[in-house]
Amino acid sequence: QVQLQESGPGLVKPSETLSLTCTVSGGSISSYYWSWIRQPAGKGLEWIGRIYTSGSTNNNPSLKSRVTISVDTSKNQFSLKLSSVTAADTAVYYCARHRYYFGYWGQGTLVTVSS
Amino acid sequence: QSALTQPASVSGSPGQSITISCTGTSSDVGGYNYVSWYQQHPGKAPKLMIYDVSKRPSGVSNRFSGSKSGNTASLTISGLQAEDEADYYCSSYTSTTTRVFGGGTNLTVL
Numbered sequence: 001q002v003q004l005q006e007s008g009p010g011l012v013k014p015s016e017t018l019s020l021t022c023t024v025s026g027g028s029i030s031s032y033y034w035s036w037i038r039q040p041a042g043k044g045l046e047w048i049g050r051i052y053t054s055g056s057t058n059n060n061p062s063l064k065s066r067v068t069i070s071v072d073t074s075k076n077q078f079s080l081k082l083s084s085v086t087a088a089d090t091a092v093y094y095c096a097r098h099r100y101y102f103g104y105w106g107q108g109t110l111v112t113v114s115s
Numbered sequence: 116q117s118a119l120t121q122p123a124s125v126s127g128s129p130g131q132s133i134t135i136s137c138t139g140t141s142s143d144v145g146g147y148n149y150v151s152w153y154q155q156h157p158g159k160a161p162k163l164m165i166y167d168v169s170k171r172p173s174g175v176s177n178r179f180s181g182s183k184s185g186n187t188a189s190l191t192i193s194g195l196q197a198e199d200e201a202d203y204y205c206s207s208y209t210s211t212t213t214r215v216f217g218g219g220t221n222l223t224v225l
Contacts, residue, residue, distance in 0.1 A: 035214065037216075044118070044204065044216060044217070044218045044219040045153075045161065045204050045206075045216040045219070046216065047206075047213065047214040047215060047216060050214070058211070058212050058213055059213075060116065060213060061116055061211075061213070062116070094160060094161075098214075100147075100149035100151070100166070100167065100208050101149070101151035101163060101166035101167070101206070102151065102153070102161070102163060102206065103163055103166075103172070105160040105161060105162075106160065107160055108160055
């Protein structure tokens with residue numbers, strides 16, 4: 001059974017860079033698309049961006065210039081960097097595996113942006 | 116990209132059927148048969164309920180069904196049960212190969 005686990009700092013200061021890693025277990029990271037999705041408290045889901053295991057990426061246009069997604073197939077991990085964060089970036093961040101639908105999700109990790 | 120449009124809330128009594136709509140454009144919902152639906156209970160990660168408009172993953176009750184007409188997709192839950200009370204989100208593939216979610220619908224079982 002494929003499992004995904006997000007990890008990273010739970011608190012980030014304004015203007016700094018948020019960094020999260022998703023570790024995939026129970027299956028290979030190869031030949032799938034991997035996305036980051038976030039959800040502010042009490043609000044809906046927002047797709048942040050995705051990476052294929054070849055390294056090709058595509059991001060939400062509303063966040064595009066601040067988002068970097070990378071993959072390390074040797075570690076079965078992929079990562080998110082979101083630069084210049086503000087309080088509006090406070091959310092639960094999920095990683096997910098997909099092709100045209102998100103079949104596997106991590107449990108989510110809360111990231112708070114505050115000084 | 117704009118979020119897909121869903122009603123903020125729907126409600127129904129146990130045993131009844133409800134339908135949640137998800138409206139997009141010809142660049143997402145209307146252009147591809149890649150609409151999926153997710154159920155989310157408080158504090159939990161979303162769970163896939165319907166994919167490719169109308170397909171059910173293994174283990175999902177056949178009380179859940181999906182359809183699409185033009186730029187609007189729909190999720191129908193028949194024989195409502197208390198455990199169905201949750202938030203529901205639609206999602207679609209888009210013409211720019213991004214993904215987009217709906218704003219979410221809160222389902223209350225009366």
